[in-house]
Amino acid sequence: MAEETNWAEEAWQQGVLKTVRNAQRIKDTFPHTSIQGEYDQNAPEWWTAGFWPGLLWLVQREAGTAQEADSLSRIALSCEKQLEACLRDPDLVDHDLGFVWLLSGVAHYRQTGNADGRRRGLLAANLLAARFHVRGRFIRAWNFDSAAMDTRGVAIIDSMMNLPLLYWASEESGDPRFRWLAEAHADTVAREFVRGDGSICHVVEFDPTTGQKVREHGGQGHAPGSAWARGNAWALYGFALSFRYTGEARYLETAERAADVFLAMLGEDIVPPWDFRAPAEHQVAWDSSAAAIAASGLLELAKLSPRGEAYAAAGERLARGLYERYSSGASSAEEGLILQGTVHYPERRGLNVPIIYGDYFYMETLAKLRGREGWF
Template sequence: MTIPTSATWLEDAWQQGVSKTIRNAKRIKDTFPHISVQGVYDKNDPEWWTAGFWPGLLWLVYRAAPESEAAPSLRRINDSCERQLEGCLRDPDSVDHDLGFIWLLSGVVSYRQTGSEDGRRRGLLAANLLAARFHVRGQFIRAWNFSSSMMDTRGVAIMDSMMNLPLLYWASEQSGDPRFRWLAEAHADTVAREFVRADGSVCHVVEFDPHTGQKLREHGGQGHAPGSAWARGTAWALYGFALSFRYTGEARYLGTAERTADFFLAMLGEDIVPLWDFRAPAEHQVAWDSSAAAITASGLLELAKLSPRGHIYAAAGERIVRGLYEHYSSGELAAEEGLIMQGTVHYPEGRGINVPIIYGDYFYMEALAKLRGSEGLF
């Protein structure tokens, strides 16, 4: 369905985000920010899973005005980021299931936007590496490479993976090879069966036996505990399953996306930004996650175009985006580089509590772009 909106607030919000992003680009340049610390975005290695969100944010701004004065500079920054990211593809220890987050927002969009053959080549290489992580017996994509005393990561998959599957769907379209899509569907089916509960809540981490592929246990991950409902995990689920439906047309993915969206909206109520975990005990209800709200808003606007109940999801998505702009954006505040406040990275580990986060900024701007009539980058 078409998402109707012509409100003045939308253009104000978009232009405000564009202006701050262009200003930030003069300092951040071709580095890889994650969280804003005392108003300034940090710098991370290109190997870190969030490395694609800064290029993605710049591509959103570039795409809206490719002839603008700032456009050439944004292109140069993105070209440099992409070259750095390609280096990670040569290191097995730097490659994990987040290749979709990184390459859909860098090389793939570069190819889609400008016809860059380097972008296409890098995107297809990343897709091949992502496909190589598929666990045949367990029918899932392995998440991480590092070892852990809490779980055997050789058999671990996590909910965030659903947002990486479009890289495989895209690779099938580009190459004509259906295997990429088949692997993505097999993984999505496993996630739907093993991660998504009857009430629409989801778990973050599932550990499978690395030899047999059988499910062993659920872990709380970035949520409070097994059985809890990490807000950003629910956002990844509703958006990720909506994307799997868009690429495949398989109705089972639409149903899962709707169920997780309905859970998120029911738990959110009249609020704009959720607690970091919908089931956090009272003593831990001290952190919120605007990034979960932004991801959900963009996911709802995607779902609105796919679902028979699209008008409900469109209205909810627009309400959340407008609320982020009116109550959580940093506005014209020069002392803050982040676009939206009150995000939480990892509450159980005490990392990035109630701060701006680069993926919160990206999905906020992506949702605004959708309301203005454009598509997302996934």
């Protein structure tokens, strides 16, 4: 047992040191992928903008010195203030408000009791609730136009990880409407996204007028019917969270199905291919972020399921494998914490590189193994 504790502590401390070092250069910008060892900078309206402040808040609560903690919190707060400007423009917000605000304003509020963090989090929750399609009972995903689909009626599996913003808002405000909308959306996703074999589709298009399902799209997966690895990870973690917040058994059952099929497709590997069902000639990109998300989700599921011991063992196996085989190492100049993530294979973007959300969920998993929690 001591050996198990030591590796997780060693991995955590290595991640802390690198995050503190990275903060000196990245400061209050918004990284997404590491290019030749350095994280890029994206606009605050990009969907990944919350993961850097979320990572800073994870590390800040256990910082080695008061000066270090103050520096990290100042950077995270500066990010949050930039993100608030996006809340004033409806074209700059979408279904990923949970990813952004659970890890920035809400994390800030939970960590310090800051009233502005709470205010921003509740405003974001209201904007997320406003995207609910009443007839289709789903939260609309994107704002942009697409020749491939009518995005006025599109929902995606990533949305399950954004629902905790609505659950939190219900608990924080005492208003049950946020939870009701979240449950209605989760029920639609369980019905329309989770296939009979437990695998998950990425994108479902609904008729924007009637709310009826039109078709499934491959999205960031290889094709309709495939199994995009990160989408399967979002599902197992997201449904586990919906069960944690609501106690509704149907969400636990769905989370277990998604977890079981993810682990079955993964086999003895640590990092999955970007799509489990992609043809052999496309099995050239891997996704460590999917492994990190799944690891944290499995540890969450372990606390909720009668089969918790098996899920805990699986989550720990993935986390340890990421550390021993995919971490960039303490002495490396590489800013990313874990290697070989893939952003979007069909568009050939970000193949086999460190990704900020991979780093966040890797550190969140390590925090859980050390008895702490993440921000979802």
